[in-house]
Amino acid sequence: MDNLNLPEQLMIILIILFLIDVSGILLYIYLTGKKQTRSKSEKMSRDITGRQKEEYEDTEDFEDPKEETASTEEQRSVEKEVFTGQSDVEINSLLTDIEESLWKSPQIPVIQVKNVTMEFKVATIQTSGIKELLIMKFKRQNTFRKLKALDQINFTIQRGEIVGIIGTNGSGKSTLLKIISGALKPTLGKVKVDNSKVQLLTLGTGFDMELTGRENIYLNGALIGYSKDYIERHFDEIVSFAELEDFIDEKLRNYSSGMVSRLGFAIATSGKAAEILILDEVLAVGDINFQKKSMKRIQEMIHGGSTVIIVSHSIGVITKHCTRAIWIEKGKLMADGNPEKVCEKYVKMQNNT
Amino acid sequence: MRKEKKSKKRKQYIFILRELTGREFKRKYARSFLGIIWSVLNPLLYMTVMAMVFTYIFSNSIEKYPVYLMCGQITYSLFSGITNTSMGALVDNKNMLIKVKFPKLIFPLSRGMIALVNFFYSLIALVIVMIFFQVKPSFYMLLVPIDILFLFLFSMGVGYILSVLYVFFDDVKYLYSVFLTLLMYCSAIFYSINRLSPMMQTVVATNPIYNYVTIFRNCMIYSTMPSGVEFYQMAAWGLGMYIIGTYVFWKSQNNIMQKL
Numbered sequence: 001m002d003n004l005n006l007p008e009q010l011m012i013i014l015i016i017l018f019l020i021d022v023s024g025i026l027l028y029i030y031l032t033g034k035k036q037t038r039s040k041s042e043k044m045s046r047d048i049t050g051r052q053k054e055e056y057e058d059t060e061d062f063e064d065p066k067e068e069t070a071s072t073e074e075q076r077s078v079e080k081e082v083f084t085g086q087s088d089v090e091i092n093s094l095l096t097d098i099e100e101s102l103w104k105s106p107q108i109p110v111i112q113v114k115n116v117t118m119e120f121k122v123a124t125i126q127t128s129g130i131k132e133l134l135i136m137k138f139k140r141q142n143t144f145r146k147l148k149a150l151d152q153i154n155f156t157i158q159r160g161e162i163v164g165i166i167g168t169n170g171s172g173k174s175t176l177l178k179i180i181s182g183a184l185k186p187t188l189g190k191v192k193v194d195n196s197k198v199q200l201l202t203l204g205t206g207f208d209m210e211l212t213g214r215e216n217i218y219l220n221g222a223l224i225g226y227s228k229d230y231i232e233r234h235f236d237e238i239v240s241f242a243e244l245e246d247f248i249d250e251k252l253r254n255y256s257s258g259m260v261s262r263l264g265f266a267i268a269t270s271g272k273a274a275e276i277l278i279l280d281e282v283l284a285v286g287d288i289n290f291q292k293k294s295m296k297r298i299q300e301m302i303h304g305g306s307t308v309i310i311v312s313h314s315i316g317v318i319t320k321h322c323t324r325a326i327w328i329e330k331g332k333l334m335a336d337g338n339p340e341k342v343c344e345k346y347v348k349m350q351n352n353t
Numbered sequence: 354m355r356k357e358k359k360s361k362k363r364k365q366y367i368f369i370l371r372e373l374t375g376r377e378f379k380r381k382y383a384r385s386f387l388g389i390i391w392s393v394l395n396p397l398l399y400m401t402v403m404a405m406v407f408t409y410i411f412s413n414s415i416e417k418y419p420v421y422l423m424c425g426q427i428t429y430s431l432f433s434g435i436t437n438t439s440m441g442a443l444v445d446n447k448n449m450l451i452k453v454k455f456p457k458l459i460f461p462l463s464r465g466m467i468a469l470v471n472f473f474y475s476l477i478a479l480v481i482v483m484i485f486f487q488v489k490p491s492f493y494m495l496l497v498p499i500d501i502l503f504l505f506l507f508s509m510g511v512g513y514i515l516s517v518l519y520v521f522f523d524d525v526k527y528l529y530s531v532f533l534t535l536l537m538y539c540s541a542i543f544y545s546i547n548r549l550s551p552m553m554q555t556v557v558a559t560n561p562i563y564n565y566v567t568i569f570r571n572c573m574i575y576s577t578m579p580s581g582v583e584f585y586q587m588a589a590w591g592l593g594m595y596i597i598g599t600y601v602f603w604k605s606q607n608n609i610m611q612k613l
Contacts, residue, residue, distance in 0.1 A: 015589055019589055019593075120611065178451060181451065183450070183451045183610055184607070184611065185607045195454060196454060200452065202451070205448040205452055206448065206449050206451075206452040207448075208376055210380050210383060211379065211380075215375075215379070218372055219372045219376055220452075222368050222369040222372040222373075223369060223372075223449060223452045223453050224452060225365060227361075227364065227365060227368065228368050
């Protein structure tokens with residue numbers, strides 16, 4: 001230490017202090033991290049019982065359809081029929097099949113929403129500057145008011161259900177979906193769902209407008225959690241389902257909104273990767289032909305053990321395709337149950353105001 | 354089984370990172386004619402201008418000045434490049450954030466990777482200049498990757514914090530650009546630290562960027578081993594900043610999602 005001058009000595013002291021700091025933070029992270037993982041695993045083991053447990057162990061986060069274990073051989077053969085059979089009559093008969101099989105199969109809850117409350121802090125005075133914020137803080141002004149986007153929402157969705165969610169604009173539907181998909185954490189309450197299985201499909205998210213369709217399939221697929229291998233194998237299928245063969249090397253900027261949503265839908269439903277599919281106003285954009293096609297795809301997925309949640313303003317879509325409807329109004333759960341009855345109430349309310 | 358799952362996850366992580374990086378890359382050079390060649394040309398041109406200014410307008414006594422200047426410049430621009438681009442990573446990718454089930458760190462990280470790639474191209478320019486000025490290669494150059502690794506970690510740490518801050522305050526962009534200029538003048542990029550007063554020397558020496566630049570220069574030009582203090586400083590700043598940055602990022606992830 002003798003040959004060091006004062007600044008260098010100071011520097012060493014600083015570094016030592018810094019190192020102590022860092023090790024403290026490291027320790028903290030280590031400890032908190034451990035706690036979290038423990039509680040998580042506890043939660044999971046509580047959640048999963050019987051058949052579901054098997055499934056959980058077997059399915060990978062980014063699974064190949066090959067490794068899918070949930071559906072039995074019997075179901076496979078029925079699926080093949082779906083691929084070949086085109087007419088509505090067959091689909092209808094399939095639908096009744098599905099209902100029957102649902103009736104028989106034990107009810108397995110895949111999504112449990114318990115007492116979920118979401119509060120947003122809404123700035124009463126818009127401050128996007130540090131200066132203003134500091135001034136506000138200094139004056140101790142109350143710059144925020146709390147907005148309840150969701151208020152004590154409770155429901156459980158079983159495997160194989162097609163649930164429609166309705167409600168007026170700004171009633172908290174999208175927030176709810178974000179919470180279910182794990183993008184947001186609720187202020188209060190719990191959502192029990194395996195996040196890695198959820199796929200949220202909203203209009204235009206996950207795409208880069210400056211890239212071509214081909215590049216976007218890879219990018220979006222990667223973000224969703226497909227492996228490179230998987231995308232390569234399913235590439236043609238995705239393109240043909242989206243009916244974009246002629247535009248695939250075109251920039252997405254030049255696509256119509258219908259084309260983008262078609263592509264998004266095709267990617268999200270390719271193979272049997274999505275066990276829980278959430279569609280946020282996606283179907284409304286496609287033309288009737290595509291809507292039919294995508295509904296058929298959804299039925300296939302349901303048959304393969306998937307669960308689908310549809311958010312739509314079109315009551316037609318919900319009464320026609322869903323097995324259950326949930327109505328959310330101003331953050332509150334208004335009705336839950338038979339789609340026709342729920343929609344009837346909804347329409348009545350809309351007409352009254 | 355579990356291990357397999359983990360490796361699969363890692364593979365996917367790398368895949369996403371590559372896709373994102375590739376995407377940023379394509380965007381960056383989509384409309385320029387020379388494309389990636391600019392990464393080589395830019396530091397060369399910058400060096401030419403600065404070398405001219407500082408040899409003809411101001412006198413200086415540093416030997417092999419262009420090499421000296423360029424070493425400083427590309428190291429500094431690695432830092433500024435990473436931090437500046439990763440600052441906007443979250444805001445620009447708003448609509449992708451909901452989709453990702455992976456740590457959202459990958460967005461700033463992919464931007465950082467671009468800056469790193471850029472840096473490697475700039476190294477080509479540096480090598481050209483070094484050959485031109487007949488700098489002898491030495492074994493010490495093998496230390497350079499370590500220096501760059503820690504600089505990368507340091508910059509990413511700063512980048513994470515900035516990207517979070519930028520979500521909440523637009524002002525950060527302007528403040529930071531001023532700060533970057535200050536930092537540049539305090540990093541002894543185009544002057545020698547010996548010309549400063551002792552007080553200023555300490556100030557500059559505390560600057561982590563200066564430390565990285567010095568190690569880089571010592572290894573590249575002067576073939577000297579970095580001193581112990583320099584070495585520890587390098588590692589401590591790099592690791593420390595990265596950990597702090599990651600911690601801040603993790604902590605504020607939920608707030609970010611709410612804000613966006």
